[in-house]
Amino acid sequence: MVKSLLFLHIFFATVWIGGMVYSLFFLRPALNTLSQESQRKELLKRVFGRFFPAVWLSIVVLFFTGMALWHGYRRDFTQNPLFHLKLFIFAIMVLIFSYIYLFLYRKENFKNIPTLIGVNLLLGIFILLIISYIS
Numbered sequence: 001m002v003k004s005l006l007f008l009h010i011f012f013a014t015v016w017i018g019g020m021v022y023s024l025f026f027l028r029p030a031l032n033t034l035s036q037e038s039q040r041k042e043l044l045k046r047v048f049g050r051f052f053p054a055v056w057l058s059i060v061v062l063f064f065t066g067m068a069l070w071h072g073y074r075r076d077f078t079q080n081p082l083f084h085l086k087l088f089i090f091a092i093m094v095l096i097f098s099y100i101y102l103f104l105y106r107k108e109n110f111k112n113i114p115t116l117i118g119v120n121l122l123l124g125i126f127i128l129l130i131i132s133y134i135s
Contacts, residue, residue, distance in 0.1 A: 002073050009065040012058040017128075019051050020121040028114055044110045052101055059094055066090075082134045086127050093123050 027047060031040050070077050077083040096116055104113050 002069070005065045005068050005073075008061055009069060012061040012065075013124075016055055016058040016062075017121065017124045019055065020117050020124065023047075023051070023117050024114060024121060041108065041110060044113075045108065048105055048113075052105060055097055056101075059097070062090070077134070080134055082130050086130045086134075089123050089127050089130075093120050093127075096120050096123075 031043065034040050034043070070083075096119060100113055100116050104110065104116070
């Protein structure tokens with residue numbers, strides 16, 4: 001059971017972080033080659049329309065698998081300040097993504113999305129660093 005929870009946790013963290021890497025380093029430069037703003041907006045709407053539900057699913061799965069792993073497997077994390085920092089950063093990432101989705105994407109204001117995705121990517125990388133030290 002623990003291995004299954006750990007797999008799901010790692011898989012969905014990879015989906016979210018990998019999607020942010022793709023968005024910033026591959027999609028964004030490719031969008032610059034499109035000459036018309038309407039083409040860029042349409043492509044972003046389609047790509048984010050498929051990616052953002054996966055992020056919501058990732059958030060839910062990460063929360064529940066994380067809680068199950070914490071309470072069922074690694075109770076010692078309760079005493080670890082790095083673990084609490086990780087939870088705090090995760091909460092910030094969820095808030096940033098919620099803002100991206102609810103106030104930028106749904107209103108088709110795509111201009112500031114890459115900056116906030118970049119912030120979330122840095123926070124996600126920081127969580128990976130924390131995890132490598134508390135495991």
